Amino acid sequence: MLERMNRRSFLEQGGRLLLGSVTSLAGTGAPAAAAMRSESMAQASHQSARDAPGITLFLCGDVMTGRGIDQILPHPGDPTLHEGYATSALDYVRLAEQANGPIPRPAAFDYVWGDALAEWARIRPDVRIVNLETAVTARGDWQRGKGIHYRMHPANLPCLTTAGIDCCVLANNHVLDWGYAGLAETLETLPRAGIHLAGAGRDQGEAAAPAVLTTARGRVWVFSLGVASSGIPPDWAAAPGRPGVNLLADFSPTTLRRIAAQVKAVRRTGEVVVASIHWGGNWGYAVPEAHQAFARGLVDQCGVDVVHGHSSHHPLGIEVYRERPILYGCGDFLNDYEGIAGYEAYRSDLRLMYFLTLDPSSGKLVRLAMRPMQMRRFRLNRPSAEDTRWLQERLDREGRRFGSRVEAEADGALALRW
Numbered sequence: 228m229l230e231r232m233n234r235r236s237f238l239e240q241g242g243r244l245l246l247g248s249v250t251s252l253a254g255t256g257a258p259a260a261a262a263m264r265s266e267s268m269a270q271a272s273h274q275s276a277r278d279a280p281g282i283t284l285f286l287c288g289d290v291m292t293g294r295g296i297d298q299i300l301p302h303p304g305d306p307t308l309h310e311g312y313a314t315s316a317l318d319y320v321r322l323a324e325q326a327n328g329p330i331p332r333p334a335a336f337d338y339v340w341g342d343a344l345a346e347w348a349r350i351r352p353d354v355r356i357v358n359l360e361t362a363v364t365a366r367g368d369w370q371r372g373k374g375i376h377y378r379m380h381p382a383n384l385p386c387l388t389t390a391g392i393d394c395c396v397l398a399n400n401h402v403l404d405w406g407y408a409g410l411a412e413t414l415e416t417l418p419r420a421g422i423h424l425a426g427a428g429r430d431q432g433e434a435a436a437p438a439v440l441t442t443a444r445g446r447v448w449v450f451s452l453g454v455a456s457s458g459i460p461p462d463w464a465a466a467p468g469r470p471g472v473n474l475l476a477d478f479s480p481t482t483l484r485r486i487a488a489q490v491k492a493v494r495r496t497g498e499v500v501v502a503s504i505h506w507g508g509n510w511g512y513a514v515p516e517a518h519q520a521f522a523r524g525l526v527d528q529c530g531v532d533v534v535h536g537h538s539s540h541h542p543l544g545i546e547v548y549r550e551r552p553i554l555y556g557c558g559d560f561l562n563d564y565e566g567i568a569g570y571e572a573y574r575s576d577l578r579l580m581y582f583l584t585l586d587p588s589s590g591k592l593v594r595l596a597m598r599p600m601q602m603r604r605f606r607l608n609r610p611s612a613e614d615t616r617w618l619q620e621r622l623d624r625e626g627r628r629f630g631s632r633v634e635a636e637a638d639g640a641l642a643l644r645w
């Protein structure tokens with residue numbers, strides 16, 4: 228991420244940047260019967276949210292809790308950076324503060340999630356899956372020949388557990404920023420906190436293995452795939468006896484056959500399969516034909532129910548193909564880029580929570596709702612109505628080529644139509 232940007236210009240320009248309910252149904256003060264009725268309505272409402280048919284997945288794009296974010300959490304690691312122009316992770320905190328105001332230090336573990344916490348509490352997805360775009364380590368040596376190195380101190384892991392993250396996909400271009408020792412600590416730390424992981428491992432078999440998430444509504448298999456176009460160095464590929472990430476060699480029929488065999492080996496009827504894939508560049512709405520063909524191949528030939536794409540810093544258009552959602556790029560969800568100039572036209576300060584409800588018996592998409600957020604002072608906040616509208620129009624525009632539309636709902640959410 229960001230490797231392609233001109234480091235000097237964004238650090239120098241950092242100062243000139245953009246400045247920028249849950250409704251209770253419980254009765255109060257009413258006659259007893261009415262209060263009871265109101266109370267039972269509240270329960271029914273909550274009940275129906277929980278018992279609505281289908282399994283609901285929360286997905287988002289890159290979650291980068293390292294570097295500047297790590298510095299504001301209760302246990303910041305060594306802030307020393309080896310970037311071309313920034314020498315301390317605290318530089319990123321200062322940039323954000325210059326842009327939007329003071330950030331608490333230390334912040335509580337849940338501070339960064341801000342208004343997203345209320346959305347999770349309200350919608351109560353069955354699983355929460357994120358692309359964790361950082362190593363979780365205090366060990367390791369920075370990777371030479373690479374411009375950016377992200378890490379979060381392991382003692383800051385409650386930042387992820389407080390958000391109820393069930394699964395981190397790791398086949399990305401940052402999990403090995405602190406070498407094999409950093410990767411090893413990441414692989415030890417996440418499961419110890421009860422977080423499932425996929426996409427990286429101590430050898431090829433482990434890196435390619437899916438995570439399995441067991442819910443009251445059935446199991447969800449998560450395959451994590453990385454593609455070199457996202458900036459993953461080729462030598463990060465896991466191999467027999469060598470740790471690394473699950474890096475795809477190509478988009479060939481052979482690759483699809485290999486994934487199809489993996490899916491077939493594990494999935495049973497009524498279970499959901501997610502292919503989470505880190506691919507493509509950081510900016511721009513174009514979706515390569517090769518991505519579309521491969522995503523459709525995952526559906527057609529591998530039995531994948533959800534294609535969860537990421538790497539782009541802003542959301543891309545969505546396709547529903549044979550009733551299966553293909554999210555080509557979910558955009559960044561959490562990072563420390565606030566106050567960094569450039570690419571303002573993409574409004575990458577606007578973030579999206581994706582809530583996908585599927586029918587597990589058929590794997591078909593039932594509903595896809597998105598909740599916009601805006602990153603300010605390293606915290607996710609509800610955006611203005613104007614910003615929500617901008618995002619709705621942009622996603623609607625980008626989805627048309629795939630036959631999908633995005634509409635605004637009364638409560639500020641966006642709904643996919645297909």
Ligand SMILES: [Zn+2]
Binds near residue numbers: 399538
């Ligand atoms: Zn990335």
